[in-house]
Amino acid sequence: MAERTAAEPAAAEPDFLQSNDLACEAVGGKVIFATDEWFAPANNLLKREKPNFSASAFTEFGKWMDGWETRRKRTAGHDWCVVQLGVPGLIHGLDVDSSFFTGNHSPSISVQAGCLDKPPPFTLEGDRTGMAASDVQLAAVAKLGSEAWPELVCVSELKPGYSDCCHNYFKVNFNHRVTHLRLNMHPDGGIARLRVYGVGQRNWSSVSPHQDVDLVALTNGGVCLGYSDAHFGHPRNMIGLGRAANMADGWETARRLDRPKHLKVDQQGILQVPGCQWAVFRLGHPGVISRVEVDTNHFKGNFPDSCRIEVCSLTPEDEAQCISNSWNSGKWQVLLPTQKVCNIGKQGVSKQWPPANKVSDLFPQKTLLTTTRNILFI
Numbered sequence: 001m002a003e004r005t006a007a008e009p010a011a012a013e014p015d016f017l018q019s020n021d022l023a024c025e026a027v028g029g030k031v032i033f034a035t036d037e038w039f040a041p042a043n044n045l046l047k048r049e050k051p052n053f054s055a056s057a058f059t060e061f062g063k064w065m066d067g068w069e070t071r072r073k074r075t076a077g078h079d080w081c082v083v084q085l086g087v088p089g090l091i092h093g094l095d096v097d098s099s100f101f102t103g104n105h106s107p108s109i110s111v112q113a114g115c116l117d118k119p120p121p122f123t124l125e126g127d128r129t130g131m132a133a134s135d136v137q138l139a140a141v142a143k144l145g146s147e148a149w150p151e152l153v154c155v156s157e158l159k160p161g162y163s164d165c166c167h168n169y170f171k172v173n174f175n176h177r178v179t180h181l182r183l184n185m186h187p188d189g190g191i192a193r194l195r196v197y198g199v200g201q202r203n204w205s206s207v208s209p210h211q212d213v214d215l216v217a218l219t220n221g222g223v224c225l226g227y228s229d230a231h232f233g234h235p236r237n238m239i240g241l242g243r244a245a246n247m248a249d250g251w252e253t254a255r256r257l258d259r260p261k262h263l264k265v266d267q268q269g270i271l272q273v274p275g276c277q278w279a280v281f282r283l284g285h286p287g288v289i290s291r292v293e294v295d296t297n298h299f300k301g302n303f304p305d306s307c308r309i310e311v312c313s314l315t316p317e318d319e320a321q322c323i324s325n326s327w328n329s330g331k332w333q334v335l336l337p338t339q340k341v342c343n344i345g346k347q348g349v350s351k352q353w354p355p356a357n358k359v360s361d362l363f364p365q366k367t368l369l370t371t372t373r374n375i376l377f378i
C-alpha cells in the first residue's frame, strides 16, 4: 500500500490551479458510485462550468442545487462517492468548491486516493431515487478496497459556499499515479464541484515509438507551465480533448489596450504591433515533432495575426530555472517560423504545418523535445 500523506492547507490562489483538472467530465471523469444522491447527483461535481444558483428552482426532491447533495442522515456513517479520473496522473492539489451550499454544505470532507491498474469492471449509477445504496452496489464497491485507500486530505472543515469563500483548496503531497478518488462528506450535505489539479501520466509501455501521438495533449501528460496572459481563457484549454466547444474553450488574452501607441505600418502597408503573447507547455513525453496544428475555431474577430513555435529540451533543473526566470532562456529554437493564421467560414480554421526546421538540425545530439512555446501575436 502507498504511504499515507496528510494534505497541507493551501494559501489562497495556490500555484497548483495552473495545472490540469484530471477529473473534469470534459476529459472523461465520472462518478462511478455514490451512497446517496437525493437532492442532487454526484456527477455534477465534475461539470466543467462554474456552479449556478436559481432561487426559484425546485425539483420533486427539494431545492434544485448545482452540485452533489445527500439527505440529512438519520443513521450512523457518512456519505461518500468514488470518482474515476478522466486522466490518471499525479495530483498536486484539490479544490472542494462549496458554491451556493450555505446551511446545507457538508461540514467536513476527506479524500482518499485509489491507484488501480485496471479500471473496475463496472460502472454504477448513483442512487437518484433516494433509496440507500443497494447491497449489490456496496458489494461491487467493496471490491475496490476503497476503505483502505491512502488519505490525500484528512478530515477537514469545509467553508460554506458564500461567494467570497466557496473555494476550499488543499495542497496534496502524494507521489503516486492516481486513477480514482473517494470523496467523503462527514456526515452528509452538499458540495458544488470537485476539481482535481495535476498532470496526467499515460502508460507509454504499450505505445509504439513509430505511432503518431499528440505529445502536448492533456490526456498524454501535456501541461501548461506559464503564459503571458489568460484574461478570457487559459492556454491549457488548447490541449484539451477534441475541438473547442466555443470560445471559452480556447486560449484568449485581453486586448492590448496600449495598441494605438505602438502601431506601425510596414513596407507592404501592414500594421505591425511589437510584442506578443506567449504560453509554454511541457510535453507528456519527449518525441520527434513531425506536424503541428493550430486551431482558431470560434475566434473570428479576435484570432491572432500570426504564431510562431519554439522548442527546447530541458532537464527538470533547467525547467525550474526557466520558471523562475519567466521563461527567458537562450535555449529556445524556432520549430515553426512566424506564420499568418486566420479564421474564416463557419468551421473555423485548423491549420497544420510540417515544422520548417528538422528536429535533428535543432538538436544534433539529442533528437528529443520536451517543451514547446507557442507565441501568438495580437
Ligand SMILES: NC(=O)NC(NC(N)=O)C(=O)[O-]
Residues within 6 Å of the ligand: 039, 061, 062, 063, 064, 065, 069, 072, 103, 104
Ligand atoms: N433549502 C434546502 O436547501 N434544504 C435542503 N436541501 C435541498 N436541496 O432541498 C436541506 O435539507 O439541506
